[in-house]
Amino acid sequence: MEIRTLRYFLAVARDENMTRAAESLHVTQPTLSKAIKSLEDELGQKLFTRQSFSIKLTDEGFLLRNRAEDLVSMADKIEQEFLTLDDITGGDLYFGLAESYQISFLAREINSFKQLYPDLRYHITSGDTSQVAEKLDKGILDFVVLAEMPDINKYESLIFPKTDTWGVIMPADVPLAQKEAITVDDLVGLPLFCSGQGWKNDIPRWAKDKMEDLHLEGSFGLVYNASVFAKEHLGYLLSFDKLVDTSPESGMVFRPLTPKLETNLYLVWKKYQTFSPIAERFLKKIQQDFGQKGKEIKPGTISF
Template sequence: MEIRTLRYFLEVAREENMTRAAEILHISQPALSKQLKSLEEELGKKLFTRHSFSIKLTDEGILLKKRAEDLVLMADRIKNEFISLDDITGGELYFGLAESYQIRYLAREISSLKKQYPSLKYSISSGDSEQVLEKLDKGLLDFVVLAELPDTTKYESLIFPYSDKWGVVMPDDVPLSKKKTIHVDDLISLPLFCSGQAWINDIPRWAKDKMDKLHLEGSFKLSYNASLFAKEHLGYLLTFDKLIDTSPGSGLVFRPLDPQLETNLYLVWKKYQTFSPIAELFLKQITENFKKS
């Protein structure tokens, strides 16, 4: 199985059309069809269901798409890392990030490093802890940012300078918005939005024995999406401060929890990880600057 063939497969999967994919790949449609047919024969599974004007992935094709994306990304990483070994003016960094206003400090460090090494490139992906740690374990990411302390037997970490404060984002015309702070009793029986991870790990630290009286209306990975639902009066969003625009005129307000609930943010990497030269420079720089904060 060749990486080139997997690239062909992924392009067809994205376009869902053999003709368009062939044009993008700059090969003939018969040649592309032959490559995909050979891939199906090699795997012994049908990867596409062909229709008159489009093609759809089978269940086996969906599985291959996920694996092929990881393999192609890893192949690109290896190539870029070897190119950068002899030229430390650039290279590429790969991050998996949680949501937090403190990501600005990470962006600041990347900006500073890019001024020294203008050819530096970086790839950013988002997801919950399970998703980004899986990619870190596979070697697809250099660093991840987590809103929880990682497993210290597997990972090294660096704590961010500050902590994130929890509160409730809600429409500015609901009675609860008139309160300066929000107590757990204020939320009982109300429809609540929160990330699934935080509902399990963070909110119970605050709600304590009243956790079972709180109602999770829906879980979201991205607070911005959840805020749109809150704005339509579908629920109240439990989230970090400074993630959502709650300025006058936004239609939303943020009210902190009482007692105060805070979560630390961590930059995480694998123990005994072999870094590219640019990743080593980044880690050294951010470690020094975070210690000064």
Template sequence: MEIRTLRYFLAVAREENMTKAAELLHVTQPTLSKALRSLEDELGKKLFERHSFSISLTDEGMLLRDRAEDLVTMADKIEREFLSLDDITGGDLYLGLAESYQIRYLARAIRSLKNLYPRLNYHITSGDTEQVTEKLDKGLLDFAVLCDTPDKKKYDYIEFPEADVWGVVMPADCPLAKKKTVLVDDLVGLPLFCSQQSWKNDIPRWAGERMSKLNLEGSFRLAYNSSVFVKEGLGYLLTFDKLINTSKQSGLVFRPLSPKLETKLYLIRNKYQAMTPIAERFMAQIGCSFVKTE
């Protein structure tokens, strides 16, 4: 199975049209059709359903699409890494990030590194622990940022200088907004938004035996999207401080939980993955950037 053939497959899967895909790939349609038939023969599975004016993926095709995207991304990453080995002015850095205001520490490190190595390029993937560790384990990322304690057997890690503080984002005109802090009993019976990861791990630490009384209205991976639902009066968002705009003009407020709930953040790397030169320079820069400032 060739990477080139997988690129052909992904182009057709994306365009859902053989002619358009051939034009984008700068190959003839017969060449493209032959490559895809050979791929189906090699795998012994039908990958596409052919229609009059379009094509769609079979269940097997959908599975291959997910795997092919990772393989092609990895091939591109390997190529860039080898091209950058002799490039003393830059390289490519791949980061998977959880949402936190503390990401500014990484931005600070990248800014300083960019001044030293102007040809540095960085590629950011956002996601929860499951998403970013999966990519890190596959070698698609150089580093990841987690809100969970890392597995010491698999990862080297650095703890961020601060802890993220939990609270509730809510409409500024709701009754609960009049309180300075939010208790568990204040949230009983209210529709709540939270990430699935935090609902399983962080919130039970705080709610204790009252956890069963809380109602998860909906789960979100991105805090901004959930804040839009809060603005529309659909519920209350459990999230970190400083992620959502709660200025007077926003119509939203943030109230910390009581008792106080905090979560530590970690920058991790796979112990068994060799670092590229630019990744090593980034690690060296982190020590200077992970300094707590007001």
């Protein structure tokens, strides 16, 4: 199975039309059709169902698409790394990011790093822990930022300089908004929005035995989308501070949880990872700037 053939397959899956895919790939349609047929023969599965004016992925095609995207991304990353081995002014960095106001620290690091290496190119993927950690494990990403303790058996990490504070984001005109801080009893019986990761890991350690009394109305991957639902009075959003506009003009407010609930943010990379030259330089710089040495983060470690 060749990477070129997988690129052909992904183009057809994207365009759902053999002619358009051939044009985008700058190959003839017979060449493309032959490559797809050869791939199906090699795998022993039909990857597309042919219709009058389009073609659709089969279940087996969907499975291959997911795998092919990772393989092609990895091939591109390897190729780019070797092309930039002798490039002392730049290269490519690949990050997977959680949502946090502390991403500003990372942005500043990248900005100052780019002053040293003006040809630096960086690529950002957003997602929850499982999504970005999977790409890190496969070697598609160099670093990920996680809002939970990383597995110290698999990863090394740095703690970001500050912590994220949990609270409730809600319309300013609801009675609960009059409180200065929110207790777990305040939330019993209310429709709540939260990320799946936060509902599983962070909220239980705050709510303790009252967790079973809380009602998750819906989970969201993107805080902004959840805030729109909260603004329409569909529920109350449990989230970090400083991710949603809660200025007086927004009509929304943030109220911290009490007792206070905080979460550390971690920059994470694989143990024994072989970095590209630019990634290795970036790690050394951020270790120096964060005042840490990239050692394994132990449970209970306090950020400075």
